Amino acid sequence: MLYTSFKNYNEKLLTFTILLSLIFNLSEFLYPQSAGETTFKGICQACHTIGKGRLVGPDLINIQDLRTESWLIKFIRSSQSMVNSGDADAVAIFNEYNKTIMPDQNLSDAEIKDVLSYIKQQSTGAVVTEVQPIVLSTGLTLEQARDNEFTIGRKIFSGEQRLTNGGPACISCHNVLNDEVMSGGLLALDLTNAVTRLGVNGVHSIISSPPFPVMKAAYSNHLVTSDESFYLTAFLKNADFVVSLQEPAAPQQIFLYAGIIGGAVLFGVYGTIWWNRKRKSVNDSIFKRQLKSI
Amino acid sequence: MDVRSQISMVFHLDKCIGCHTCSIACKNIWTDRKGAEYMWWNNVETKPGTGYPSKWEDQTIYRGGWEKNNGSISLKGSGKFKGLANIFHNPYLPVIDDYYEPWTYKYLDLIESPELDDQPVARPVSLITGKPIDIKAGPNWDDDLSGTPDYARNDPNLENLSPAEQEAMFQLEKMAMFYLPRICNHCLNPACVASCPSGAIYKRGEDGIVLINQNVCRAWRMCVTACPYKKSYYNWHTGKSEKCILCYPRLEAGLTPACMHSCVGRIRYLGVMLYDADRIHEAASADDNHLIEKQLDIILDPFDEKVIAAAKANGIADSTLLAAQNSPIYKFVKEWGLALPLHPEFRTLPMLFYVPPLLPVMASLSDAKNGAQNDKLNPIAKRWDDNWLYDTSTEELWGTIEKARFPLQYMANLFGAGDTSKISPILKKMMAVRIHRRSVTVGDLSAEKVNSALTDTGLSPEQADAIYALTSLAKFDERFVIPPAHREQAIEMLESTADEKGSTGFGFKERPARGV
Numbered sequence: 063m064l065y066t067s068f069k070n071y072n073e074k075l076l077t078f079t080i081l082l083s084l085i086f087n088l089s090e091f092l093y094p095q096s097a098g099e100t101t102f103k104g105i106c107q108a109c110h111t112i113g114k115g116r117l118v119g120p121d122l123i124n125i126q127d128l129r130t131e132s133w134l135i136k137f138i139r140s141s142q143s144m145v146n147s148g149d150a151d152a153v154a155i156f157n158e159y160n161k162t163i164m165p166d167q168n169l170s171d172a173e174i175k176d177v178l179s180y181i182k183q184q185s186t187g188a189v190v191t192e193v194q195p196i197v198l199s200t201g202l203t204l205e206q207a208r209d210n211e212f213t214i215g216r217k218i219f220s221g222e223q224r225l226t227n228g229g230p231a232c233i234s235c236h237n238v239l240n241d242e243v244m245s246g247g248l249l250a251l252d253l254t255n256a257v258t259r260l261g262v263n264g265v266h267s268i269i270s271s272p273p274f275p276v277m278k279a280a281y282s283n284h285l286v287t288s289d290e291s292f293y294l295t296a297f298l299k300n301a302d303f304v305v306s307l308q309e310p311a312a313p314q315q316i317f318l319y320a321g322i323i324g325g326a327v328l329f330g331v332y333g334t335i336w337w338n339r340k341r342k343s344v345n346d347s348i349f350k351r352q353l354k355s356i
Numbered sequence: 357m358d359v360r361s362q363i364s365m366v367f368h369l370d371k372c373i374g375c376h377t378c379s380i381a382c383k384n385i386w387t388d389r390k391g392a393e394y395m396w397w398n399n400v401e402t403k404p405g406t407g408y409p410s411k412w413e414d415q416t417i418y419r420g421g422w423e424k425n426n427g428s429i430s431l432k433g434s435g436k437f438k439g440l441a442n443i444f445h446n447p448y449l450p451v452i453d454d455y456y457e458p459w460t461y462k463y464l465d466l467i468e469s470p471e472l473d474d475q476p477v478a479r480p481v482s483l484i485t486g487k488p489i490d491i492k493a494g495p496n497w498d499d500d501l502s503g504t505p506d507y508a509r510n511d512p513n514l515e516n517l518s519p520a521e522q523e524a525m526f527q528l529e530k531m532a533m534f535y536l537p538r539i540c541n542h543c544l545n546p547a548c549v550a551s552c553p554s555g556a557i558y559k560r561g562e563d564g565i566v567l568i569n570q571n572v573c574r575a576w577r578m579c580v581t582a583c584p585y586k587k588s589y590y591n592w593h594t595g596k597s598e599k600c601i602l603c604y605p606r607l608e609a610g611l612t613p614a615c616m617h618s619c620v621g622r623i624r625y626l627g628v629m630l631y632d633a634d635r636i637h638e639a640a641s642a643d644d645n646h647l648i649e650k651q652l653d654i655i656l657d658p659f660d661e662k663v664i665a666a667a668k669a670n671g672i673a674d675s676t677l678l679a680a681q682n683s684p685i686y687k688f689v690k691e692w693g694l695a696l697p698l699h700p701e702f703r704t705l706p707m708l709f710y711v712p713p714l715l716p717v718m719a720s721l722s723d724a725k726n727g728a729q730n731d732k733l734n735p736i737a738k739r740w741d742d743n744w745l746y747d748t749s750t751e752e753l754w755g756t757i758e759k760a761r762f763p764l765q766y767m768a769n770l771f772g773a774g775d776t777s778k779i780s781p782i783l784k785k786m787m788a789v790r791i792h793r794r795s796v797t798v799g800d801l802s803a804e805k806v807n808s809a810l811t812d813t814g815l816s817p818e819q820a821d822a823i824y825a826l827t828s829l830a831k832f833d834e835r836f837v838i839p840p841a842h843r844e845q846a847i848e849m850l851e852s853t854a855d856e857k858g859s860t861g862f863g864f865k866e867r868p869a870r871g872v
Contacts, residue, residue, distance in 0.1 A: 343453030343454050345453055
């Protein structure tokens with residue numbers, strides 16, 4: 063009796079496991095994706111498009127006609143070492159795109175070739191020079207964004223307003239010099255001039271699907287919604303503009319100096335108030351004069 | 357009138373020889389334990405000197421005792437709100453260096469030493485850390501160092517003395533000193549009891565002994581700060597505070613406290629006093645110059661019928677009343693007015709009284725022209741340019757007291773809250789007793805002089821004889837009049853003894869085999 067029930071239980075478990083694995087595997091069959099596409103959408107898409115205009119980096123349409131495959135592999139591996147070695151093409155691109163460093167990618171030759179073949183496969187349409195405008199779900203464009211939108215963006219940046227999907231606030235790693243925002247983290251790049259460096263579309267694109275390993279890890283399970291990235295881009299654009307008009311106060315240094323001066327004043331006051339407090343043995347001066355053998 | 361009884365003491369400083377036998381007796385019985393090595397519930401210090409712990413009398417350092425404000429009194433260092441605010445940080449505590457770091461010697465190094473070229477040495481080791489130390493101080497370092505400037509001249513009691521007076525005290529050949537033995541005063545208005553946040557300290561109802569309940573003490577150490585005499589000590593090993601218990605287990609058995617029993621100079625007296633508990637607050641909050649009078653006022657006459665009736669109504673036993681009537685303390689303090697409390701200005705109403713020492717003031721320094729004497733000397737002889745004479749004559753009756761080698765003001769700072777008029781009558785009385793006794797035993801003084809000495813001080817010849825007898829001849833039972841403790845009644849105040857009846861004591865549970 064005991065044995066049969068045990069056996070029944072095992073059978074049930076087996077059926078359930080098979081069912082579960084079927085469900086998961088089915089999705090693979092229904093939505094096939096080539097390895098190149100996965101890599102491109104996961105990594106490259108943040109900065110590059112295929113025929114949809116330039117973002118942070120260049121549009122990669124028909125890249126296979128422009129550069130040799132070996133050059134591309136080398137560049138994707140480590141663009142900076144090529145720039146530093148003085149490759150004319152590499153330097154030209156680096157300068158053209160505001161000296162924005164393309165992160166090194168730890169990809170195998172096969173993986174890079176997959177990506178390139180995916181790009182080749184997608185390079186069918188005509189080149190669109192106009193980038194798609196960044197629009198809020200209400201239809202508001204970035205150019206129409208005003209104080210209201212900037213404020214929401216600021217709140218999202220500083221964490222006053224939580225990200226819908228629970229991602230960490232930008233301020234924990236990034237700093238923006240702005241009078242309305244306290245100084246942020248120094249773990250990642252300062253974003254004060256991010257829009258000047260990367261362009262509005264670049265910033266928006268990076269926020270939407272982060273290419274950087276740490277940022278990617280932080281947000282891959284907590285995606286930033288398109289409205290949120292609109293607000294953040296609007297805020298960063300405004301912060302970039304404002305900082306060009308007036309140098310904001312540097313809160314970090316104010317904190318440091320205020321801390322030092324405040325501490326000195328506080329200890330001075332305590333020391334004055336409790337100057338007469340007993341601090342040592344009344345025989346201290348006698349003991350200090352004594353010769354010591356130990 | 358709320359009459360209560362108090363075991364009270366008198367120390368006759370004229371008789372103290374500073375032998376520290378009392379301290380050793382106390383140490384051997386009570387404080388020869390880990391964590392208590394540095395404690396001297398009984399200590400003897402040299403005056404002038406800084407004492408133990410150093411400068412304990414200087415309450416600007418230690419914030420002990422009470423201070424008067426708005427007609428009432430409050431604790432100087434702790435108390436309800438001040439104590440709560442400072443409960444985790446109390447900087448006025450004495451540190452171990454204010455007492456001294458206790459030590460012993462590595463005696464085994466002497467015994468177990470192999471044969472060497474040099475003598476083996478027993479190094480001093482700390483009783484706290486167990487490591488070798490340089491001895492920095494002891495519990496009576498003032499004496500051991502013979503009044504160096506560091507100790508004798510830092511005596512807080514030199515406060516109201518003029519610089520010239522202070523300087524005169526420390527001139528070679530003019531220097532004077534005496535010993536001051538101290539134990540817990542078992543005060544009527546104890547600051548330690550008032551300061552304890554845990555309520556661990558209490559004054560025993562039947563005999564007024566102040567005790568710390570070791571089960572309730574929570575190591576806040578507020579009593580260490582609050583006691584102006586620094587007679588509450590913190591045991592760093594047990595984490596409890598401890599103090600002199602007046603050897604209450606001995607007292608209950610009819611024995612004297614160990615320090616008193618062992619006293620070589622027989623300076624110590626112990627007996628019962630009756631006091632009016634209703635007037636304690638009034639006495640403790642009196643003006644500085646009335647403190648002593650007010651304190652002596654609340655001590656009641658044990659022969660007064662009203663007092664006896666009130667005492668009986670309060671449950672004081674007849675045997676205790678009899679002891680109060682025979683109390684040597686009552687005689688010294690109230691009848692003869694010879695003894696004063698130590699530092700009454702701390703307002704704790706201490707019940708240990710001191711007869712101030714006469715010896716250092718017996719001789720005075722009078723002006724003298726030594727020039728004529730010097731002229732007779734050989735030119736190469738040492739010439740003394742001092743113009744004073746060490747005068748021990750009794751030609752002048754009281755002149756020697758006023759011009760004392762030991763300034764009266766110093767004594768007054770110790771025993772009279774700074775008022776010299778409290779001290780000089782006592783010294784005069786003691787002088788008068790001496791003059792009287794000299795006329796009796798030696799007979800070289802005129803009757804006129806003796807009579808004027810006695811009438812000046814208001815003593816009758818009989819009183820003078822009684823003072824002499826109790827000072828010099830008193831036997832054990834005259835110096836210590838200890839009433840039966842009546843623990844059987846005292847315990848009934850706290851517990852219902854009938855509950856225990858039949859459940860303790862001797863007896864046989866089973867009959868022995870041999871039969872009963």
